[in-house]
Amino acid sequence: MPYIKDVLIDVITKVSMPETSTTTDHALEDGEQITDHVISNPITISITGIILDETGEKVLKLRGYREKGEIIDFDYMTSLKHVVIIDFSRDYEAKIKDGYAFTMTLKQIKVATVAKYVSVSVPVKQQTKAVTKKGRQQTKKTQTSSTKTTKQKYNPPAKTKEIRKGGSIPI
Numbered sequence: 001m002p003y004i005k006d007v008l009i010d011v012i013t014k015v016s017m018p019e020t021s022t023t024t025d026h027a028l029e030d031g032e033q034i035t036d037h038v039i040s041n042p043i044t045i046s047i048t049g050i051i052l053d054e055t056g057e058k059v060l061k062l063r064g065y066r067e068k069g070e071i072i073d074f075d076y077m078t079s080l081k082h083v084v085i086i087d088f089s090r091d092y093e094a095k096i097k098d099g100y101a102f103t104m105t106l107k108q109i110k111v112a113t114v115a116k117y118v119s120v121s122v123p124v125k126q127q128t129k130a131v132t133k134k135g136r137q138q139t140k141k142t143q144t145s146s147t148k149t150t151k152q153k154y155n156p157p158a159k160t161k162e163i164r165k166g167g168s169i170p171i
Helices: 057-068
Strands: 011-016 021-027 033-040 044-052 072-076 078-091 099-108 160-162 168-170
Touching: 044 078, 057 078
Parallel strands: none
Antiparallel strands: 011 044, 021 033, 044 099, 072 078, 078 099, 160 168
């Protein structure tokens, strides 16, 4: 019987699993197009089925897995590791007693791991200056642009000695 984590799926009526890729295309001057990269898109699975659930417990669990982004494994006709529920919708119908029809989309994700240590083959030179203590420093007051004036320094005229006969000579 198929399970989504610990939730029993009573009937699966349809499983659709498209596998797609994206290409980058560029036009050339002569009208031709070239493709230089191919990116494999994550696999998505669409599941249609029926869940019998009188208490609503299964709905709450599936909703919680989707909201939290819980990583689960799917194993029914095909096995996919590391999938998350990206869409879950249910339809209540009169022909299904104590349950509902549902459609769910699962998407395979890649989980990154963080390296604890980085190994470098070439010694790395220190690029920062060592921290030194300079004690207490006096701050220098600087004039702001609004307090600057255009005063010129006063230069007194050269002293001269007057001679009574009409002329003056510098001292």
